[in-house]
Amino acid sequence: MKLKTALLATALSSAAFAAQAAELTVMSWGGAYEASQIEAYNKPFAAMKGVTVNMVAADNPGTPIAAMVEANNVTIDVADVELSDAVRLCDEGKLEVIDHAALPAGVDGTPAADDFVAGALASECAVANIVWSTVVSYDSSKVTGVTSIADFFDTAKFPGKRGLRKSAKANLEMALMADGVPAAEVYSLLETEEGVARAFAKLDTIKADVVWWEAGAQPPQLLADGEVVMTTGYNGRIFNAAIGEGKPFTILWDGQIMDFDLFVIPKGAPNKDLAMEYVAFATDSQRLADQAKYISYGPARKSSAPLVGLYQDGKTEMAPHMPTSPEALKNALTNDFEFWADRDVELSEKFNAWLLK
Amino acid sequence: MSDTILRTADGKPLKAALMRASAVARRRAFMLVLPLLAFVLITFVVPIGQMLSRSVTNDAFSANMPSVVAWFAANPEGTEPDEAAYAALVVDLVNAANARTIGTVATRINYDVSGTRSLFTSTGRKAKNMEAPFKDAVLAADEEWGDKVVWAAMRNASAAVTTTFYQAATDRKLTDEGVYAKAPEDLRVYLTLFWRTFVLSGAVTLLCLILGFPVAHLLARLPMRISSLLMILVLLPFWTSLLVRTTSWMVLLQEQGILNNMLVYLGILEDNGRLALMYNQTGTIIAMTHILLPFMILPLYSVMKTIPITYTRAARSLGATSWTTFRRIYVPQTIPGIGAGGILVFILAVGYYITPALVGGATGTLISNQIAFHMQDSLNWSLAAALAAMLLAAVLALYWVYDRLVGIDNMKLG
């Protein structure tokens, strides 16, 4: 009886496999971000190759694909993951190596290796598509005159609750920057006990006023509900609420923490070759610029910047809303994936212990 | 002697005949439960076994660093790593880097010694160009390799079966001397969370009992027509998804929420003195009590339904006040329901994580949130398994205590 079931399951799954042959399955993060990828990448790719491109949503695609590879049951061809996950999964041999030399040159002729912004090709298993950032944003109908990251921690001058992500990542960096540490020194300081203590001490000053969030959709919601007056959040989500839905939210670029999202191909992907083509196609200059039309995440290629046009409403100029705009980059930190790969366990525990106190 | 054996009419031994006769019935009974048995085995016993085994095994290091493992085997604990040890290390690092398993290895050591992940990955990249003497070459690449604790962690990880994750789950860390000791205060998380989980779940259970008892009593006493209507209200929460219910509580309880707005509107609260009913333990307790209340009411109701009113009347006629009657006659008879409801609610509460994650804030989250964190975010499944196993053990211990105090057969679920 057991044998029969096993046979049946195999038959079914191989049938499913056969049906999938002309399809490509991409896993991304859902919401407005995923929608922008469908418009900018999937539809033109499907039209060009005559294949079906399926989009699957996950909370954090890095997790399910790791589990799939571990279980030898990979159904995803391409996944959109964070840099730290890309590096980690690559180190663990869970990703296919992507030949960076096969990536097309920029529209202006710059070779891909030079065209991508620094760090975008840091992992040999991944190609970055966007730059996103964790930023402070506030409800400008309730607070005005916020100019620096230090103001976020100043509840005397700007009374009201603060929203923070319930994790060590980003909070510790922002705390140090608010405490006057220049962006360039943040991670080296965090390597030390004193640096970590200093960051937690800064967080202590607002601990009683914090509403902790976990999902990216929460910060704009917390602002809209009036639960907080200022919150950290992902710049694209805040932009969509502010420009897309007309909410009175303003982004403070000072002290932003930039990060990449990257395309990776899980080891054992059913349509590996097609996946390679998809990654090369989706990360060319024009496609990256197209995506920025739908959401305010910056293209990972320099040559895409001049191609970025108006928001889909047809009137908002996208360039100033990008985390990579000159204005936004004045005091910005780039997430150090290696630091977090090393310290995540310890700092998460410290952070959790600190929360409990 | 054989004459004493009872025989059937045709001379076969009675026992054998009986066995044969009942064998068919037994086989049929077995066939009937077989699907469920298989189901339980596949979906429950096997995963729990896997969880338990995962909580004590991790071969990420031992499987990928064979030479170092061999050196540890050949040299007793306390031996200073010599040139041979470093040579073995370099061989393994080169192989691991080529095989792309170095990340796995690094992750494993990083569980014990924070900050060693990049030590492995970066040295792994350089290792293929290293030449003897390897000790100097490795230490030149990164002097952290000279740390005792790194070697202690590697020795520790060279066995696939390990207590590391239970040590971590009980807030114990590897010291520089290579032994486990209580973690520094700012790294202790889990025991506090376990304690909080049990206290909070206990509070939720108590609250469910206090709120559910009168309702169940009313349901059991009212005429069927009205009680079935009320029962629908009790069961209503079951018909909406957990997420919807939890977010409804958020709308109600948040600072700018309906409840606070109403209290401010009625002048009971100052506008700047709004109550923090959410993103703390209060929020967790309120939302979980609501969600788990039916699990208390249903067993209570089913027990109360079977208690005839004549007991109450008998007690009253014997001279007991209504309070004495309630305390000495009614409540003792509802104990099977209280026990079943209490255990059900408590165990469900201990395992809840979606609700505390959404409304619990910093102080209202529970151990299951940590388990989920290690399952989904940190991907340290072994630690998650160790925490889950401890939770399971605690729940089983609770059953045992309950059995001791009340008796498990004295539990009535419906």
Place this chain on the structure above:
Amino acid sequence: MADTKTTDAFVVFDRVQKSYDGETLVVKDLNLSMPKGEFLTMLGPSGSGKTTCLMMLAGFETATHGEILLDGRPINNIPPHKRGIGMVFQNYALFPHMSVAENLSFPLEVRGMDKTVREAKITRALDMVQMGQFANRRPAQLSGGQQQRIALARALVFEPELVLMDEPLGALDKQLREHMQFEITRLAHDLGITVVYVTHDQTEALTMSDRVAVFNDGRIQQLAPPASLYEAPQNSFVAQFIGENNTMEGIVTEISGDKCVVKLDDGELIDAKPVNVSKVGERTRVSIRPERVEMNKSRLQPGAHTLKATVREFIYMGDIFRTRLSVAGNDNFIIKTRNAPDAVRLEPGAEIEIGWLPQDCRALDA
């Protein structure tokens, strides 16, 4: 009706009415008065309101109208636990989580009695019902009859003056029931308590009680000692409900003093005693006990009316013979004769003549 204002009345129901739903009266105009020490049984078919009356007396239901007096005091506003009334329930209602001794101890504890006093009383009560050695058992470990005794002991242990019992023997088998009937009457008599006993079993009512209140449709149909209830039913419900009874319908044609002549529906004339009829032309139902029907003409008054009857069935019952006849269109007319040496055994099909003394045939309401 009994005089409700008698000064020595211990329990008094005064024009009590009860409705559960506001639409129908379950108890209609109940008047009852019983002296101290009386054993009174409420007898009636299921649903006639007996339990309701008992519950009003015990304090678990309130009378919709009227007053209930206990020892001269109105008790409508006294809570049940202050009434000091012992109760025995049909299912015994022994507390399942307490031992026998604890069950008995409960009423004493709530009265704040000392342990030594309690123990003495418990022992006495248990001995009284011959259950002394069962003190440490749980109710579930006892047989039905034993539980019954404990329930009785518990209702008596705190020495109430009034004890209410609602079909206490309903769940026992016949032999045990008869034994307990005897025990209960003996105890009630020995202890001198007042008992209101509810049953739907007429034998029980007749054998145990000083007086029986026959209930039907929320009213007391007749309240009388067992003998007069049997001998002299006041209406056709009581006549039919108590004991075996032959009835025939007809119209009163003559009436004078305590004698009347009734013309049955098939034209035959019979003699009867007017009970519920007062004038000629009234419709009536006559009622005669099977053992009062006479086959021997010589024992009847001269000139008495007789009826022709056909024997349908003869049943030998040991001590008596039971013969079914067809009389005046009634195929279910029963007569009982004592199994005396000279008694005649009638064969089916035999034609006989029957009659009775006028005072044994009661002309009741139709």
